[in-house]
């Protein structure tokens with residue numbers, strides 16, 4: 001019997017395939033995105049991310065399979081789907097000689113909003129994207145991070161329930177990236193669902209509740225971010241750092257359950273992975289202390305996430 005609390009997914013992709021001539025860009029792709037979640041869509045170059053996004057946005061038609069957005073079909077219900085979504089492409093197509101206000105006003109008018117509504121909505125989206133003070137700035141003179149926020153503000157003018165962002169963080173410096181992520185979290189708190197593509201899994205790990213990993217048109221994983229982390233942690237890895245330089249690799253390698261002890265370049269440190277069937281973190285730490293090594297720190301190595309990603313995708317991705 002169906003669960004009475006079952007909710008319709010915001011995005012439901014079933015057996016989706018798409019080819020460009022003889023090149024298979026998407027092969028039997030399946031995944032779902034739940035309401036009010038932040039879902040990462042991650043894969044190396046050419047994995048099929050943009051093609052999938054374009055199909056969801058109704059810019060390309062599925063050749064096989066189906067895609068539903070809020071329960072509506074992207075082929076049969078184009079207008080209704082477009083009303084509920086906002087797509088931010090990976091390239092800038094901005095009218096750079098306009099001010100921020102003129103640019104947003106232009107799109108507001110294109111959506112059929114009258115001037116009073118436009119003034120109100122533009123004030124709201126500028127506040128949301130932390131751009132209040134930039135209303136009269138020329139787009140041309142803004143930093144890449146600020147231009148990206150204008151692009152996001154433009155998507156928000158239509159008040160979409162589902163935001164589709166193609167590589168929004170690419171080309172941003174770390175600070176602009178963090179600020180963008182904070183804005184996305186705020187939008188999620190407001191009830192929006194956010195689908196965000198990236199090459200960078202580690203960046204999305206903190207942000208997203210769920211993730212789909214795609215490689216050469218094939219889905220390699222789709223589900224909770226936690227599930228991926230648990231899978232990734234099948235061989236937990238810890239970094240053992242000593243207070244002085246010495247050759248401790250062999251001693252660490254000899255501890256029970258240790259699979260590998262790899263020297264970290266340039267530091268008196270080793271990345272130690274163990275088999276969770278044979279030992280655990282506390283036993284490993286006790287073993288390190290029993291060796292009498294001058295221990296400076298012992299910390300979990302988050303690189304296992306990247307390793308899982310490399311294992312899932314043939315080419316790996318930038319991390």
Ligand SMILES: Nc1ncnc2c1ncn2[C@@H]1O[C@H](COP(=O)(O)OP(=O)(O)OP(=O)(O)O)[C@@H](O)[C@H]1O
Nearest residue numbers: 020023024025043044045046047048049050051052
């Ligand atoms: N218009 C097109 N004509 C022919 N092949 C295309 C076309 N668009 C995309 N492809 C090919 O389809 C595959 C998937 O491309 P897509 O742009 O969806 O990947 P992506 O994951 O978004 O990559 P990137 O991260 O590099 O943007 C790639 O091999 C690409 O070369």
